[in-house]
Amino acid sequence: MNDQDKNMSRKRKATNVYDTNFLYSPLAGPRRFNSPTPTSISEDDLLNLTLGPPIPPPPPPPLQNYLFPQPPPNSFYMPQSPPPPSNNTTRPPRNRRASQTTRQGRREEKTITPPYQWATDKKAHIHTLEYLVSKQIYTITGQVQCKKCEKRYEMGFNLEEKFGDVAKFIIENKTGMHERAPECWSNPVLLTCKFCEAENSVKPVIAGKKRSINWLFLLLGQMLGCCTLEQLKYFCKQTMNHRTGAKDRVLYLAYLCVCKQLQPTGPFDRW
Numbered sequence: 001m002n003d004q005d006k007n008m009s010r011k012r013k014a015t016n017v018y019d020t021n022f023l024y025s026p027l028a029g030p031r032r033f034n035s036p037t038p039t040s041i042s043e044d045d046l047l048n049l050t051l052g053p054p055i056p057p058p059p060p061p062p063l064q065n066y067l068f069p070q071p072p073p074n075s076f077y078m079p080q081s082p083p084p085p086s087n088n089t090t091r092p093p094r095n096r097r098a099s100q101t102t103r104q105g106r107r108e109e110k111t112i113t114p115p116y117q118w119a120t121d122k123k124a125h126i127h128t129l130e131y132l133v134s135k136q137i138y139t140i141t142g143q144v145q146c147k148k149c150e151k152r153y154e155m156g157f158n159l160e161e162k163f164g165d166v167a168k169f170i171i172e173n174k175t176g177m178h179e180r181a182p183e184c185w186s187n188p189v190l191l192t193c194k195f196c197e198a199e200n201s202v203k204p205v206i207a208g209k210k211r212s213i214n215w216l217f218l219l220l221g222q223m224l225g226c227c228t229l230e231q232l233k234y235f236c237k238q239t240m241n242h243r244t245g246a247k248d249r250v251l252y253l254a255y256l257c258v259c260k261q262l263q264p265t266g267p268f269d270r271w
């Protein structure tokens with residue numbers, strides 16, 4: 001283990017302790033559904049809204065407000081969930097399985113069979129944390145393979161604990177990232193093999209078919225950096241983040257976007 005690995009290991013341990021404390025308590029009672037009243041906006045906040053970017057943003061509220069919030073009536077974070085289907089449309093009903101023709105003339109399926117319990121029928125989309133918890137889905141599993149002994153096996157991540165780690169990291173570091181993935185995302189420290197115990201050796205097995213990639217598993221293990229640039233661009237394309245650019249830029253967007261799908265009211269907008 002080099003110094004960087006040790007630091008990361010210490011950091012992850014520290015984060016776990018912190019997260020366990022806050023993640024489970026908000027679920028227990030109605031307190032987490034409290035939202036700030038309109039009177040909680042100070043004059044400074046209003047001034048910030050009027051004058052725009054030059055004024056630095058106020059410090060973020062405590063993390064638990066992001067993880068299980070009810071969107072406040074005056075929320076600065078616009079929920080990104082798709083609007084519910086309208087009933088008063090004049091268009092004839094369309095087959096949800098219908099395909100559409102792309103610009104290149106290829107016919108593309110609009111919906112897919114969800115490749116995982118935690119995925120939706122839209123390519124590269126996952127359910128929200130609230131939905132998953134309501135369905136008692138607490139562990140997200142995926143295939144991994146050791147680079148040394150080459151054994152392939154399934155492992156699982158605790159959804160709330162690992163999402164708490166990622167969310168906390170983003171909240172604490174987003175300002176300094178300048179819309180680019182930090183080194184620990186670009187070159188993630190891999191897990192230790194449970195068979196041969198080789199450190200930094202267990203890689204996720206990423207599905208050959210891009211529509212079957214286990215995005216949530218990769219996020220929770222902070223292993224999205226194991227994807228190729230092409231796979232990350234596919235994710236961004238399917239989630240309306242039409243981006244070309246260097247891998248650290250696309251990787252940054254992918255991290256924020258998976259978090260945003262999981263927690264639509266969280267602080268996971270690009271800026």
Ligand SMILES: [Zn+2]
Nearest residue numbers: 146149193196
């Ligand atoms: Zn091994």
